[in-house]
Amino acid sequence: MASRTRSSIRFTVLLVIWMAVITQSMAPVECRRRKAHDHVRRGGEKKTICRAHTASVEDFGAVGDGVTSNTKAFHAAMANLSQYSASGGATLVVPAGRWLTGPFNLTSHFTLFLHRDAVILASQDLNEWPIIDPLPSYGRGRDLPGGRYTNFIHGSNLTDVVITGDNGTIDGQGEIWWQKFKNKELNYTRGYLVELMFSDQIVISNLTFVNSTSWNIHPVYSSNIIVSGVTILAKIPSPNTDGINPDSCSNVRIEDCYIVSGDDCIAIKSGWDEYGISFGMPSQHIIIRRLTCISPTSAVIALGSEMSGGIQDVRAEDIIAINSESGVRIKTSPGRGGFVKDIFVRRMNLYTMKWVFWMTGHYGDHPDDKFDPKATPVINGISYSDVVAENVTMAGNLLGIEAAPFTGICISNVTVDMSKSKKLPWNCSDIQGVSSSVSPTPCALLPDQGSSAKPCPFPTDELPIDYVEFNECSY
Incomplete structure (x- = not known):
């Protein structure tokens, strides 16, 4: 197939801590070759991420007019480029244009790159969305019992996957799904805009995601994940259009993201009741930094409600939120089991909130x-510090479980400017903890330790995912 002359594309990709194997390989489609760039990990160890092979979706017959279906072209591109996973990996470039396609699967050692004027449009023909099994840690679809529609961009059991661009756009065209969901016209759970499962070494960066059918970015049962510099835009209200939902994932870094959500901006999960308990894979070692969120109907950061595999070691800092229902929300109930522990949040600036801090052990x-009502979740070690909030209805609504109070709560250096509301600033039950330098004065279950008290803890060590850096590759 004849190669075409295109202007050079320069983009930023992630320095990862794995080595791409660069070897020679023959293939039925001609791929543009270039010299791989070195990437330097902190400490001086050199690793390579730039791919040895590159092709455009146009090489496989795609047409970027926004009308022509390119499902066959995307499938052909992925089938062809998967051959390079053991010989330097491959990049699929999506040029400027509007590229309509049905769902497609990614492959290992692969980069999907979108030009700044590229829009990938999800097909609105439901016949192009096959039914897949429910997630094992959920036991059923999230919307409905049984299976679920496939995800738009999907991958399973992959290693080294990059989804990036020069701020190109992935458009789920979700309006038809939202209406069918609201009208109870769907027989299966909606798929997500991007879902990568049982995978390792994932990068999603420098893209805009709009109009997702449901959750936008859903890594599940995966590790070593970075989501950086993405914009997520959902109509308000649009049902369950969460921004980024790490689910039973380890070593996750979410940074420099702007999210307007019809639900939670970020929701950390780990399975649902008896299914999550049985699967037993926690979400842990998660960094969230420099996040801007608008979420009028839900939380900036939510933990749960599906947390039956456990959630631990979450570190969130430098958060800005405007017109959001709650700043940090922990959602659980008897029957969930699992745990939420070692959660650290600092430096939040919040404007127009219903609740700054919200915890509930009665989510249902x-x-x-089939759930076990005696499967009681453990909530312990929750630290919030350096928070400024304006125009707030209620500072805190903290409701634990009578048989298992939420413990180890620490709130320090917090100033909440209350709106004109008849509600009390704090509502607390079945919790244990301390506070210092908090205004308005917290409930009696969070006694003030005085201005000389140590601030609430925040970890000083770095996680392994912190050591991953960016560099550039040119095509």
Whole structure:
């Protein structure tokens, strides 16, 4: 197939801590070759991420007019480029244009790159969305019992996947899905805009995601994940259009993201009731930094409600939120089991909130009647510090479980400017903890330790995912 002359594309990709194997390989489609760039990990160890092979979706017959279906072209591109996973990897470039396609699967040692004027449009033909099995840690679809529609961009059991661009756009065209969901016209759970499962070494960066059918970015049962510099835009209200949902994932870094959500901006999860308990894979070692969120109907950062595999070691800092329902929300109930522990949040600036801090042990919402009501979640070690909030209805609504109070709560250096509301600033039950330098004065279950008290803790060590850096490759 004849190669075409195009202007050079320069973009930023992630320095990863794995080595791409660069070897020679023959293939039925001619791919543009270039010299791989070195990437330097902190400490001086050199690693390579730039791919040895590059092709455009146009090489496989795609047409970027926004009308022509390119499903076959995307499938052909992925089938062809998957051959390079053991010989230096491959990049699929999506040039400027509007590229309509049905769902497609990614491959290992692969980069999907979108030009700044490229828009990938999800097909609105439901016949192009096959039904797949429910997630094992959920036991059923999230919307409905049974299976679920496939995800728009999907991958399973992959290693070294980059989804990036020069701020190109992935458009889920979700309006038809939202209406069918609201009208109860769907027989299966909606798929997500991007879902990568049982995978390792994932990068999603420098893109805009709009109009997702449901959750936008959903890494699940995966590790070593970075989501950086993405913009996520959802119509308000649009049902369950969460921004970024790490689910039973380890070593995650979310940074420099702007999210307007019809639900939680970020929701950390780990399975649902007896299914999550049985699967037993926690979400842990998660960094969230420099996040801007607008979420009028839900949380800036939510933990749960599906947290039955456990959530631990979450570090969030430098958060800005405007017109959001709650700053940090922990959602659980008897029957969930699992735990939420070692959660650290600092330096939040919040404007127009219903609640700054919200915890509930009475969320309910079970997948079926098989859950064990004696499976009691453990909530312990929750630290919030250096928070300024304006125009707030209620500073805190903290409701634990009578048989298992939420413990180890610490709130320090917090100033909440209350709006004109008849509600009390704090509502607390079945919790244990301390506070210092908090205004308005917290409830009696969070006694003030005085201005000389140590601030709430925040870890000083770095996680392994902190050591991953960016560099550039040119095509």
